[in-house]
Amino acid sequence: MMWMLELPPFVPFYIGAFIVLVSRGTLRAAIMLAIPVLSAIHLWMVPEGVYLQFAFLDYQLIPYRVDKLSLMFAYVFHIAAFIAIVYSLHVRDIVQQVAGMMYAGSGLGAVFAGDLLTLFVFWEMLAVTSVFLIWARGTRRSYVAGMRYLIIQVLSGVILLVGTLFYGAENGTLEFGYIGLEGVSGWLIFLAFGIKCAFPMLHNWLTDTYPEATVTGTVFLSAFTTKVAVYALARGYPGTELLVYIGATMTCFPIFMAVIENDLRRVLAYSLINQVGFMVVGIGIGTALAINGAVAHAFNDVIFKGLLFMSMGAVLHMTGRINGSELGGLYKTMPRTTMLCMVGAASISAFPLFSGFVSKSMVMTAALENGFDWIWLALLFASAGVFHHAGIKIPYFAFFAHDSGIRASDPPTNMLIAMSIAALLCIAIGVYPSALYSLLPYDTGYNPYDATHVLAQTQLLFFSALAFVWLNLRGLYPPELPSTNLDVDWLYRRVFPTAARSLLSVIWTLDSTIRQTIRLRLDSFLGHLARRHEGPSDLLSRTRPLGSMVMWVAVLLATYLFLSFVG
Amino acid sequence: MRNEKTHLFDNPHNVKRILRILYGCCAVLFVLDFVIHRHITHSWENLWGFYAIYGFVACVILVLVATWMRKFIMRPEDYYDDEGRADFEDSADDELPEKDNAAVGGHDVDA
Numbered sequence: 001m002m003w004m005l006e007l008p009p010f011v012p013f014y015i016g017a018f019i020v021l022v023s024r025g026t027l028r029a030a031i032m033l034a035i036p037v038l039s040a041i042h043l044w045m046v047p048e049g050v051y052l053q054f055a056f057l058d059y060q061l062i063p064y065r066v067d068k069l070s071l072m073f074a075y076v077f078h079i080a081a082f083i084a085i086v087y088s089l090h091v092r093d094i095v096q097q098v099a100g101m102m103y104a105g106s107g108l109g110a111v112f113a114g115d116l117l118t119l120f121v122f123w124e125m126l127a128v129t130s131v132f133l134i135w136a137r138g139t140r141r142s143y144v145a146g147m148r149y150l151i152i153q154v155l156s157g158v159i160l161l162v163g164t165l166f167y168g169a170e171n172g173t174l175e176f177g178y179i180g181l182e183g184v185s186g187w188l189i190f191l192a193f194g195i196k197c198a199f200p201m202l203h204n205w206l207t208d209t210y211p212e213a214t215v216t217g218t219v220f221l222s223a224f225t226t227k228v229a230v231y232a233l234a235r236g237y238p239g240t241e242l243l244v245y246i247g248a249t250m251t252c253f254p255i256f257m258a259v260i261e262n263d264l265r266r267v268l269a270y271s272l273i274n275q276v277g278f279m280v281v282g283i284g285i286g287t288a289l290a291i292n293g294a295v296a297h298a299f300n301d302v303i304f305k306g307l308l309f310m311s312m313g314a315v316l317h318m319t320g321r322i323n324g325s326e327l328g329g330l331y332k333t334m335p336r337t338t339m340l341c342m343v344g345a346a347s348i349s350a351f352p353l354f355s356g357f358v359s360k361s362m363v364m365t366a367a368l369e370n371g372f373d374w375i376w377l378a379l380l381f382a383s384a385g386v387f388h389h390a391g392i393k394i395p396y397f398a399f400f401a402h403d404s405g406i407r408a409s410d411p412p413t414n415m416l417i418a419m420s421i422a423a424l425l426c427i428a429i430g431v432y433p434s435a436l437y438s439l440l441p442y443d444t445g446y447n448p449y450d451a452t453h454v455l456a457q458t459q460l461l462f463f464s465a466l467a468f469v470w471l472n473l474r475g476l477y478p479p480e481l482p483s484t485n486l487d488v489d490w491l492y493r494r495v496f497p498t499a500a501r502s503l504l505s506v507i508w509t510l511d512s513t514i515r516q517t518i519r520l521r522l523d524s525f526l527g528h529l530a531r532r533h534e535g536p537s538d539l540l541s542r543t544r545p546l547g548s549m550v551m552w553v554a555v556l557l558a559t560y561l562f563l564s565f566v567g
Numbered sequence: 568m569r570n571e572k573t574h575l576f577d578n579p580h581n582v583k584r585i586l587r588i589l590y591g592c593c594a595v596l597f598v599l600d601f602v603i604h605r606h607i608t609h610s611w612e613n614l615w616g617f618y619a620i621y622g623f624v625a626c627v628i629l630v631l632v633a634t635w636m637r638k639f640i641m642r643p644e645d646y647y648d649d650e651g652r653a654d655f656e657d658s659a660d661d662e663l664p665e666k667d668n669a670a671v672g673g674h675d676v677d678a
Contacts, residue, residue, distance in 0.1 A: 144650045259633035260641070332574040368609055376609070380618075384625040400576065452605035456612075459596045460622040466593050467626035469586060478634040484647060486640040493647060 006051045008064040008112055009074060010122070012039045013081075013105025017098045032085050032097065036104070040078040043071070050114060059174045062114025068441040069295065073111040073231045075439065076299045077104060079425070080223035080306055087310055087418035088216035099132035100220050107224035111231050115174040116164040116189070119232070123160055123196070126225055127153030133217030134209050145212040148489075152205040153225075156195035163188030179236035190237060197229035197280065198273045200249045204489040206273060207257070211265040211322070215313040218265060222272060222309050223302045230279045230298050239286025244367075247284055248378045250277030255385030257487065262323045262480050264312050264394055268305065271348065271390040274382060275301045281379065282363040285370050288442035293362025296436055300355040300429060304347035307422035308394065311341035314415050315398055318408035324393075324480035329403030336410045338399040343423040347430065349391035349461060350383060355426045357457060358433035358448045365446075365453075383457075384464045391461075392468050397480055593619070 016035040020028055048071070052064035081104035088100065106129055110122035127150060134146040166185035168174050179186050198206045206226070210218050237243060254270035254277075261267045275297070282294030314337045315330065316322045331338040343354070350356035360383070367376040410416060429436050433448060471477040576582055597616050605612070614620075 140650075141648075255629060256633045256636060259630060260637050331576075373609065380621060381625045381629075384622045385629050388626050388629060451603050455596070455599060455603055455605065456618045459600070459616070459618040462589070462593050462596055463619040463622035464626045465589060467623045467630075469589065471627065471630055476634075477630060478637065481637075481641070482644045483637075484642045484644055485637075486642060493650065 006064070007042070008052065008109065009039050009043055009078075010105040010109035010112070012042075013101050013108060017101035017105065020097050020101060021094065028097070029089055032089075032101065033082070035101070036078050036082040036085065040075070040082075043074055043078065046071075053114070056117070059117070059168060060115070061117060062175065063109075063118045064112050065114030066112060068439075069231065069235060070111045072295050072299060072439055072441065073227060074108055076227070076302045077107050077111070077224065080104070080220075080302045083303075083306060083310075083418050083422055084216065084219045084223065086421065087219055087313075087415055089414040090412050091214075091216055093136055093214075095132055096136045096214060096217060099129050099136070100217075102129040103133065103220055103224060107228050110228045114176055116160075116167060116176050117174055119176055120157060120161050120164055123192075123228075124154065124157040126228060127157060130221055130225060133220055134213040136214045136217055137212060139212070142212040145209045148493075149205050149209040152195060156192045159188055159195070160192035163192055176235060178238070181237070181240055181242065193229050193232045193236065194246075196225055197233060198226060198250070198276060199246055199280075200253060201488055203250070203254075203273050204487050207254075207266055207269040207487065208489050210269040210272070211263050215317045219306055219309050219313060222268075222305050226272065226276050227298050227302060230276060230283070230294065233280065234283050234291060234294060238283055238291055240284055243280050243284025244372060244375055245284075247277045247280030247282075248375045248382075250274065250280060251382035252277075252378055252385070255382060255389055257485060258385075258389035259393070260478055260483075261485060262325055262483055264322050264324055264327070264398060265309065265316070267324075267389055267394060268308050268312060271386055272301075272305055274386050274390075275305065275348065277382065278360055278363050278379065281367060281375065285363075285366050285372065287366055287370060289362055289369070289444045289446060290366035292437075292440045292442050292444055292446070293359055293366055296359035296362060296440055297356075299436065300347070300359045300426075303422050303425050303429075304344045304355055307340065307344035307419055307426065308348065308390065310415065310419045310422065311337055311344060312394070312398065314411040314419070315408075317415070318411055319406050321406070323482060324397035324401075325482050327398045327404050327406065328401040329399070330406060330408065331399040332403075333407050334399065334410050336416055337419070338395065340416075340419040340423050341395050341399065343426055345391045345395050347426040349387035350457060351430075351461060352449070352454045352457060353427070353430045355429040358430060358436065361448045361453055361457070362446060380460065384460055387461050387464045388468060392465065 012035050016031060019031050023031060046066055048067050050062055050065045053060055053062045055061070081100075084100065084104075088096065091097065103126065106122045106125035110119055110126065113119040113122055131146050131150045131153075134142050134149060136142075163185045164174065166183070166188060167179070170183050170185055179189055181187060181190060195202045195205075210221050213221055233243065251274050254273040258267045258270035258274070261270060279294040279297050279301070282290040282292075282297065284290075312322065314334070315327065318334070319327070319330070321327055347354040347356045350360045364376060364379055364383075367379060437446070468477070597619055600616055600619070612618075
């Protein structure tokens with residue numbers, strides 16, 4: 001039994017991916033379902049501690065270390081993997097199945113990595129495995145989006161590696177604990193985490209690629225990459241004040257983009273950044289309550305954001321459309337999906353009795369208690385905003401609004417079961433948060449359900465809904481329009497390539513002009529030389545008398561004769 | 568259309584009913600502010616109906632600013648469609664749309 005304890009949780013997933021590769025049909029489905037369940041049962045019995053370490057060159061590597069922080073993320077990754085696998089049971093694409101298993105396993109490997117080098121390995125594995133979930137869509141858009149995704153993710157990994165090398169040189173250890181913004185390594189690792197965490201300006205890979213992935217791929221994608229980054233920040237940079245401001249920006253700017261975005265899965269991608277922003281603020285505040293809030297919110301977000309992506313995936317799967325401008329009225333024929341989507345919407349909006357409420361309020365309370373007044377106002381604004389775009393806009397434009405005439409039925413049973421599991425968890429955590437709280441890293445005795453919090457949050461949400469109704473009735477609400485909205489990716493998809501192209505064309509013109517001038521000059525110089533030195537009067541073409549040549553040969557021979565006598 | 572059964576919100580009365588429930592809830596919540604004693608952490612919370620007003624104003628500002636942003640950042644749907652043409656087999660040799668910017672002004676964002 002001892003060796004079982006030492007088995008890191010990523011191993012069953014990697015082995016599972018291999019078995020999936022060589023099995024088929026029902027057996028393959030059974031194995032895919034069994035692995036997260038067995039692994040979760042195993043994980044439940046694992047106490048905290050270090051289970052695996054060995055020396056590598058001069059450093060001690062710890063590929064498997066268990067503590068409350070990593071366990072929390074590992075639990076939710078198991079839940080997410082299980083739900084996503086149920087959701088994708090109908091898929092017959094082996095590439096996606098293998099990539100999904102490897103991707104989930106890489107996420108688990110990363111949260112149990114006790115040193116930075118191991119973290120780096122899984123950091124890159126996350127990128128390399130997940131990109132296949134994007135490419136599996138098989139369109140040109142998904143192909144180029146996947147390429148951009150891979151470049152940015154691998155770049156993040158390379159920065160992490162360089163930071164790790166600096167860290168090792170500065171501190172003499174690679175153990176992954178508190179890092180802080182000191183020295184080159186601190187900033188480099190911060191930047192690497194920041195890219196994966198979708199910091200403002202570095203966020204665009206997320207909104208660019210998640211909507212281009214397959215229906216089931218996006219459900220996987222939404223769970224792991226950003227949460228691994230949140231975990232890494234929570235371990236390496238708790239209490240870093242800069243994170244409070246970065247996080248607050250992350251909560252606010254995506255909601256503007258989400259309101260005018262037409263692709264509903266892209267709306268969800270923006271709101272994913274918004275939710276991660278709450279977690280980043282919590283980590284930046286760094287008190288026990290704030291860290292608890294960040295971790296609990298990450299836990300809940302994986303489930304309710306998964307539920308929302310699944311419901312929109314169901315819409316895309318059944319209708320072939322995902323743009324708000326082409327949808328509407330689906331509640332008539334997809335009633336179950338509508339209800340499940342609304343549970344997810346209520347959870348992300350943090351309605352009391354739904355999961356978002358019990359975790360987001362911790363971060364808000366912590367911000368207020370620690371004197372971040374303006375940040376608290378920003379978070380309040382973002383809370384109203386997330387209700388507006390994820391809570392109302394998503395269900396409204398997909399399932400209600402004007403009747404699009406589409407009469408698609410509810411999705412296959414496995415999809416409905418997966419969404420139901422997620423919805424049940426959302427409600428269960430919201431109604432009985434103590435179970436979630438008991439797993440958190442700190443014991444704070446926090447209670448979300450007091451009259452003050454419930455009333456404040458309900459007022460905020462109901463009056464946001466009122467604003468939506470009022471704007472709609474007045475005709476001020478922006479209609480869903482088929483469009484592309486420019487974001488930071490415009491810089492590297494349009495401005496930089498155009499600038500590089502015109503710069504190169506200038507360089508080419510300049511280059512050819514210079515070459516031509518030099519060649520002309522050289523030609524004329526040679527011509528000049530040739531002209532100067534031809535004809536009888538010139539140095540090279542002068543004739544000499546034969547007699548003087550004979551005389552000089554005789555002198556030479558006489559000198560030899562003389563020298564031989566002397567020698 | 569085929570003789571389809573009418574659904575919940577096909578009847579405008581039901582929509583009105585939902586809206587009336589919403590208005591009622593908002594009114595009750597606003598009044599509750601004066602009834603329930605809340606523990607205050609911040610002085611702004613002393614203002615009557617702070618959360619209600621903040622929520623309403625925040626959403627209106629959010630939507631108006633976002634609508635206004637469309638003027639700068641909205642492009643046609645096929646704006647990036649020429650990407651990756653060289654790498655993908657269905658590239659064909661159709662002309663790339665070079666006049667992306669010309670089309671921007673044509674969108675009536677308030678329509």
